[in-house]
Structures are given as C-alpha cells and as structure tokens.
Amino acid sequence: MKIAFHGAARTVTGSKHLITLKNGKKILLDCGMFQGMGKETLTLNKEFGFDATEIDIMILSHAHIDHSGLVPRLVKLGYDGTIYCTPASRDLTEILLLDSAEIQEDDVRYVNKKNAREGKPYVEPLYKVDDAKRAIDRLHPVPYNKWHRIDDDVEVLFTDAGHIIGSACVHLRIRESGKTQQITFSGDIGRYGDPILKSPEVFPQADYIIMESTYGSTLHTDLAPTDGAILQYIHNTCIVKKGKLIIPAFSVGRTQEILYALNRAQLEGKLPQVDIFIDSPLSLEATQVTRMHPECFNRKVAKMLEVDDDPFEFPGLRYIKTVEQSKMLNFRKEPCVIISASGMAEAGRVKHHIRNNIGGWENTILIVGYCEPQSLGGRLMRGAKEVSIYGERFEVKAEVGMIRSMSAHGDYEDMSQWLACQDPKAIKKLFLVHGEYEVQTVFKDWLLKKGFADIEIPERHAEIGLG
16 A cells, blocks of 8 residues: 655645545545646646546545635546545535636636737646536535445545544545554544534544644644634724724634624624624525534534524624625725625635725725745735735735734644544554645754654655555
C-alpha cells in the first residue's frame, strides 16, 4: 500500500490524497480546489497528478471547496464511482458545487467575450453545472459513528470533526495481504468549545494518520471575547465613525457563527440598532442547510432552541439576493454591516464591497478567518498600504481589523487534544498536510515532544510506501 499527496501538501488548499493498494485499487480522500494561489491557481486546478478514470473509491471529509471543489471535474474526467460523505456534507456539497459551477461559467463567459474582441482563443471552465449535477448524484450519505463496508477490502467510519456542519474525520480499515490496517484522515479539525458545533470526537487507534496542520504554530486567543469584539467593531464603525463594516466571511460555517453571535447579542439587548446585510445567496442556502441538521449542534445551541426556534435570525437582519440589490448597497449612505463571501476576499460580492469602501477612513474591513497570503484578505491582513482589485490600484484608507479567534480550524492545542486518544507508539507514521511548510515544521517539533516518532511533511505529488 502507498499514498500520494496531490494537494494541500505544504500548502493549505487543494486537499487530495490518493491511497493505492497492492491489488491496484485506488482510494481518493477529498478532491479539493486550490484557492488564493495567485497565477498558479488555474494550472494547479487543471492537473490532478493522477488519472480520474483509475479511481475506484472516493471519500469526502467535508463540503468546503478546498476539499470538494474539484469533485465535478473528477467526474467530468471519468470517475464513475460513489462518493461517500456524511448526510449534512451531502446537502452542503450540493449547494457549494452548483454555486462553484455557476461562477465558473459566468467567469468564462466574460473572459470569452473579451477574447473574441482581441482574437484570442476561447477558454473552458474547469467544469459546468451539468458536471456538478452528475457529481451530486454520486454523493452517498453515511451516518457518523458506524462502520460502513464499501467492499471486501475497505470499510469507512466517520467521526465528527467539529469543523463545519457535516465535517468528518475519515477512518479506513483496509485489509491487504491477510492483515487489516487503519488509516485516519483528519479532514479539518475544529475547535473544542465551538459556539455552535459539537467538539471533535475520539476515534479508534490508527496505524497511519494524515493530519491537517493549518494552525500548527498558533494558539487561538480565548474564544469568549469573540462576541464582544464583533460588537465593538460595530459600535466603533457604525455608531462612532458612521461608516460601513465590511466582513468577508465564508458562506459555510463562518457566516452562521457570526449570525449566532449577533442573535445572542440581540437577545441580551447588546446589539446596536444598525442594519445588517447578508449579501450572499449561498450564505442564505447554507444557513438553511445548517438549520436542517440540529443533530450537529452542541448542547448550548440545543438549549437555546428551547426558547429561540431560529438561532440565526434576529430583527434588523436582511438577506440580499439579487445583483441589483447588492449594487444598491454601494449607494447607501447610512451606516451598516455587510457580511459577504468569500472569506479570503478573493472573489464574490465582498470584493466589490471592499473596492467601493476601501478608500473611506470611516469604514472598516474586518477579517474573521484564515486567508491565503496571496489573497486580497491576506494582503490586507499583512498591512498593505495599497492593493490591486480587478486590475485597479487602491490606497487602503479604511481600517483593517482582525478577529483571529473565529477560525473554524483548531489550534495546536486543539489538534493535540484530538490526538490524545491515540497511543503515539502505535502510530507507524504521521503525515502533516493542509498547512504552510514553516508552520508544519513547528508543529512537527511539537508532536515529536508528544511522543510521535515518525512524522513526515510530504511535498505535492510525493508518493510514499506504507508497511
């Protein structure tokens, strides 16, 4: 048996890990899209590093695009098997993949109009809506905490990762040459004490572990001040400076966490009277899916549901659905809060809102999660004085704020707690993926001190044999 790392290897996005058995059977863990990689992004997403027609089994850890975003391309290029995931992941993946396909078709339509004028060749999207629909038809939901036999050689178990609704750690029991070994893939590990979701669950002893390491050198600040920090930014921007608070937020997970915090503040009488807009049709759909899966909520949210039947809705909240409505926000003079995708500010409606408000000292751009260094959000986080948006240079006059504690990824203590159910001496090898290399080396040293002896940080396309 061997494993190859075709994405999220010494980088954070593009999760793809391919296990090949001695009999030639191939199991693909995730098929994610690279994001925020600058000019390299398209090339990285076009080439898998493997033949889609040779994949026998595909397993999806969760719905985020950097884990699921190239599944339709996999199907387009010839994968005709089942895609195993949790029930909530199945519902979220459907809306995310359709949205991704629509964005690509729109982008290519615009590019091809320009190319036609300039006599350049036409380009094709990575996949189209029809490809996404065919991929969605292959999604097969499997409940948490129950071993599911895929075939004579392979069984899968999902345990809750606590990262987003439906997120799972993937555990494989693989029988080969008369013996059974367990490979655990962490997917993305969430936080213990998440305001909405259950904490990551314990899992059976593994022989090999493929583990994310996004925040392997970071200790998040105390989670308690998150609500207060958001309210402080609303007060300072909308009440004191009379400006607009622009919050780039991923449609899945982060937007619902912000809404939950604001709803709780409203119930406690702490939320200022200011209009709050969710400018993302996808966020509306994702919130509806989140409501459909209360089995993923923690005890606090379950308790709140006894007195508040919708923890993501409150007076003053408005959803923007059409492009025309979104554009009208540019002409609004009154203070307001605009929460819009994408979280890295690299695409979507939020990029237009930043473009239209970055030049006003009274406005604030509030970053509430991880951003790839090359993304617009990443450049703003690093304190750029000038940024390029849609090919035009803008001086950064607006305040740029950050709330680091809102990450859906666990920090190094959360990840260590996730590993605490394992006997380090029984782990034959631990692979670190889904992280920046400098961070991974720090986390590797931390894990060595915890007793894990054989730790590897694979490069992209590296193939490594397992015992």
